[in-house]
Amino acid sequence: MTTSTLLLSRRDLEFQLYDWLDAASFTDRERFSAHSRETFDAVLDLCAQLAAERFAPHNKLNDTHEPQLVDGRVRMIPEVKAALDAVAAAGVLGGAMDERAGGLQLPHLVQTAASAWFQAANIGSWAYAFLTVANANLLLAHGSPDQVERFVRPMLQGRFHGTMCLSEPQAGSSLADISTRAEPRADGTYRLTGSKMWISAGEHELGENIVHLVLARIAGAPAGVRGLSLFVVPRSLVDDRGVVGERNDVALVGLNHKMGFRGTTNALLNFGEGVFTPGGEPGAVGHLVGEPHQGLAAMFHMMNEARIGVGAGAAALGYTGYLKSLDYARTRTQGRLPGAKDPATPQARLVDHADVRRMLLAQKSYVEGALGLVLYCGRLLDEQRTAPAAADRAQATSLLEILTPIAKSWPSQWCLAANDLAIQVHGGYGYTREYDVEQHYRDNRLNPIHEGTHGIQGLDLLGRKVVMDDGAALAELGRTIRATIARATDGEAAELAARLDESLTRLLAVTRTIHAADTDAATRFANSSLYLDAAGHVVLAWIWLEQFLATGGAEDPFRRGKRLAARYFFRYELPRTGPWFDLLARLDRTTVDADPACL
């Protein structure tokens, strides 16, 4: 069995939550007043145990025996439902939700850490819970009391599961081109018609019902994203008493087969094709969520949460790969150190080779840094909601806006790189399916694409987030980073801070250059992905300086390791930004000018 010590480091979670992000201080706030560090720890322990005992054991099986479409129904190994039911029964599904809705009213910070155990153990099975929670959160924020009663409660009980249905065959990244239609009916419901693609958890037999949240266009709505409305479309209709009844007109067309996340069904669904005729009529019955044509804003509530969740999942996959390759490197012996080549001497441990330590340090800096970033975002969600001062709430909102594309993309890219290094540390064993790390690598490869590709995140950061409110969010980020720099007054911390300061200054300068009034649109966005890469590395350097400072100079191996990883990041990683900034600063047009006929 995979013990929890190979999933995440409990020691590091404690450091990040308490020593650095001061989670315990939240218990002074009214929303969290029922909690204490003890209840936080109890939830972490419970999740670690459930993850190790219920999720990790079938991670490989759910990959090799992925869900199958048999006679129009999805068959999957029974361990998935057993694991999800155990989570629901333990009451931790709605950890951060209101108590009145059936949640534990935990800080998002703690809930993000708790969920990471499941993501590290078995991201394919956990995805069902992840989508259900995100769906429930959206309905709690934007749904009617009746919708909450009818759909959210059963989801938190583990009886229903949720999805988000945005993409269509012709509209993946381009939400403006969504064409699913919604026709109003006299009873206040709508009838939907259209096809939805890439729907994770779109079909299965894990519960009594599936609650689809669907973006569609009400007849007569404007073109583009301003004409999108959001609907609850349950797979089966639910009456006023909450009883699941007649089948709605939502039909499974087929499943996609993926290189990773194989345990998570990914479906093409047809809405309103007449396969079922609820109430004797064609069309999928949908309930409008919020106001007409305001669907995208509501869906972004779910999508922003999902994006940070994708980053958290990527970090968790990277983390478990790191721990497994570290464990392997500590026990496997191979070769001898430079200058000690006598074949009569015993072989050295892998971890004794500097190049292996380089691969381990790189992983450590990626995964502990990425986890730090997503936990920091979790804390911002709490600040946004519960900070006593309005200015602090506004600051948190601003930072969340600008950090979300980075929290989605950076872990997806660099914790995939971590998994690549985890394979490399294992040598030939690393690419065999008898070991775990090749699956983590395949699972993690989905993260830079789903919930908005790397390219989309780059456009979001450069085209929206750094310019919104006259650049207020970027300015806020700059002030926040400079506040950290100001605290790093001594010794090595001061050296790192000086380098971070230089990098931040460059980031702000290239942003001004790119958004100068005389830059044309094509040039401006020519290197938006590199801008995202560069901003990501600057943010992570800041996260590492924060963690460096949080060690307080103590000399135990754990804290020395934190400073070592920070040092590695500043020496080996942050300098990568130099060439990226050079390209951005000169408004390089190589890709803009490239004639497609020459490719």
Add this chain to the structure above:
Amino acid sequence: MTTSTLLLSRRDLEFQLYDWLDAASFTDRERFSAHSRETFDAVLDLCAQLAAERFAPHNKLNDTHEPQLVDGRVRMIPEVKAALDAVAAAGVLGGAMDERAGGLQLPHLVQTAASAWFQAANIGSWAYAFLTVANANLLLAHGSPDQVERFVRPMLQGRFHGTMCLSEPQAGSSLADISTRAEPRADGTYRLTGSKMWISAGEHELGENIVHLVLARIAGAPAGVRGLSLFVVPRSLVDDRGVVGERNDVALVGLNHKMGFRGTTNALLNFGEGVFTPGGEPGAVGHLVGEPHQGLAAMFHMMNEARIGVGAGAAALGYTGYLKSLDYARTRTQGRLPGAKDPATPQARLVDHADVRRMLLAQKSYVEGALGLVLYCGRLLDEQRTAPAAADRAQATSLLEILTPIAKSWPSQWCLAANDLAIQVHGGYGYTREYDVEQHYRDNRLNPIHEGTHGIQGLDLLGRKVVMDDGAALAELGRTIRATIARATDGEAAELAARLDESLTRLLAVTRTIHAADTDAATRFANSSLYLDAAGHVVLAWIWLEQFLATGGAEDPFRRGKRLAARYFFRYELPRTGPWFDLLARLDRTTVDADPACL
């Protein structure tokens, strides 16, 4: 069916072979006098056709229906044998070998290009042929006439297949620790005992016999690599008349299951465990190849060829992924360009987005550059063998020594990165198994590990190749690159040349710093992998400048595309070396000083 136009670009092969590397000039040499550009082209056409018709169609099937161990025998889909038999029947297996041995006596340059078609089409099936050819080449160079007659001829006829057996469970990268023993017998044969691990094509039913080339230690031999001898150990004994007889004591213990190359069996073999008793005695019968204790040098003959072949395979996988993502980007529409967001207008093609062109250009620069490097190495093999002047032959030998670790590693790393981008261009489709690119990515992930990991190649380059003969090989490489720079006198070529010159100067300078007499061994090799990365990028920049010059300034789209890719490489890729050189120049000891207890 996958047409050959989605495997490799015939247009590019022609450019690289004829316009750049002047393959046609080889026909003036005696060894190649039976050939002409027409015969070269005929072989390329034949291989392209066989690859498209016989190999590509079962590439996915061989991945989803990998070889199975059933009742001690390996079962695989019949398409594999049919494809390999077709190649043998067409007579192209021993393309570069002597006519007297049954080969076509083609230049290695042409043979490398011809083989790349098969590697692009189905690397899992082609691996059986690849190993057989490398095995046959070794025996042609080092085996006795009897060994050639008994083993090489049947291999070229497709009746036997070959392997190389180096690794053991305790000795993967560390060949000094090989412990398989060989006991001499009165009849001149040996009896071998030991376990061999990671044996590609180690067991199958594709022919009458399997010819294992095995590194082992004769009783009483010195410890370490200087005590290794090389043996032919056939799976079944072959008598003097070439008849396959009694089963030798080579037993399949199990198959490894890999993330890629799934069609290629990968076996753990036991030699001499008494499962079979050839001649009534225990022990696997082996025939010594060459002299005792000289096995490693002979095996390096095969391994160097295999390493360039791994680079060629990585390039081919990158290449087909590039062509498939380019094809997709030209047809798939999604989103609109910056400044043109009206949802009433049609969506743009993917290739019209600058960020997608960036991903395509990166792939193009990686895969056409990598192919160029391995073709250049193929040409060096020909020069080493057939150049009229001794000085040219010596130069080729020197360049091959220093370029081999780069030709193995650089394509393995960057054409894997190309496959990653090919997935990204496809969006969600890219990670589904319904498309091809995710398999290319999985297949390519083995290449940075097998036949010597990236770390091993870095140590080979920095610890052996750049210092051998007082740095003669590195000096030769420097002179060769500077000769190219000297030809780039005008316009953009001169600009690129100036940047290459700077990078080369830095490479030579950091090499001197690293090998300064007062540098201790641990510090010297602390960043050998980064040294390999940096040297690789400098070499590829040179390959790109060579290709840029070979366009001769012509303005057709193909040649403009070559210059565009070169420009991309110099602007986006070569600058990556800056931070690597900075680290190397300051003899950074972060990884050396890292305490394993802090990880």
